[in-house]
Amino acid sequence: xxKTKTAIVTGASGGIxxxxxxxxxxxxxxxVANSLTVLHDELTPAPNLALIKGDIxxxxxxEKIAATAISTFGSIDHVVNNAGIFKSKPFTEYSDSGFRSFxxxxxxxxxxxxxxxxxxxxxxxxxxxxTTITAALAHDPTAGxxxxxxMITKG
Numbered sequence: 714x715x716k717t718k719t720a721i722v723t724g725a726s727g728g729i730x731x732x733x734x735x736x737x738x739x740x741x742x743x744x745v746a747n748s749l750t751v752l753h754d755e756l757t758p759a760p761n762l763a764l765i766k767g768d769i770x771x772x773x774x775x776e777k778i779a780a781t782a783i784s785t786f787g788s789i790d791h792v793v794n795n796a797g798i799f800k801s802k803p804f805t806e807y808s809d810s811g812f813r814s815f816x817x818x819x820x821x822x823x824x825x826x827x828x829x830x831x832x833x834x835x836x837x838x839x840x841x842x843x844t845t846i847t848a849a850l851a852h853d854p855t856a857g858x859x860x861x862x863x864m865i866t867k868g
Contacts, residue, residue: 717761719743719786721778721830723769723822724796726755729846733793738762743786747778747796747826749818761786769796770817775825779833788837792830794823794845 720737724730726748734746734756743761749768758764763781767774782789798818800811827843834841 716788717741717743717786718790719745719782719788720791720793721745721747721782721789721826722793722795723747723778723826724794724846726750730793730795731755733795734762737791742791743782745778745782745785747774749796768817769822769826772825775822775829778826779829783833788839789830789833790837790839790841792827792841792843794827794843796822797846 720742722730722734722737722744725734725746727750730746730748734744737744738759738761741761743763745763745765746756747765747767747769748755749766753764756762756764763785765774765778765781767777769775769778779789796818798815823845827845830841830843
């Protein structure tokens with residue numbers, strides 16, 4: 714019998730992330746779901762669903778997610794980088810702290826969890842995959858949506 718695979722999903726509390734979690738659950742995967750907001754209101758813990766609240770741009774959160782996948786389910790087979798910040802406003806109105814928030818979630822979070830996941834996938838010797846969700850505006854910008862800062866970090 715084939716071992717049940719484990720997926721990590723960031724940005725899992727709503728929208729696309731929540732739908733991705735449900736799609737993996739429907740296919741029999743174990744899931745470690747992460748979000749900055751309270752996940753228990755959106756997703757119900759189950760034997761095959763671990764919920765980790767925390768900022769994906771924080772090293773400790775990424776480590777907790779990876780450790781939970783390994784200790785609870787025994788592997789990391791897929792990671793979906795869905796977490797992201799998107800706020801549209803004119804370029805000249807973004808603050809330094811706002812820019813740092815974009816970088817932390819959209820770039821650092823991607824780097825931290827993906828590095829941990831890929832290291833584990835390599836050590837397992839069974840392969841794995843990484844999916845990163847971006848914003849449609851990165852590929853197909855809309856003139857009326859001032860979003861250059863979110864796009865350089867999420868696109």
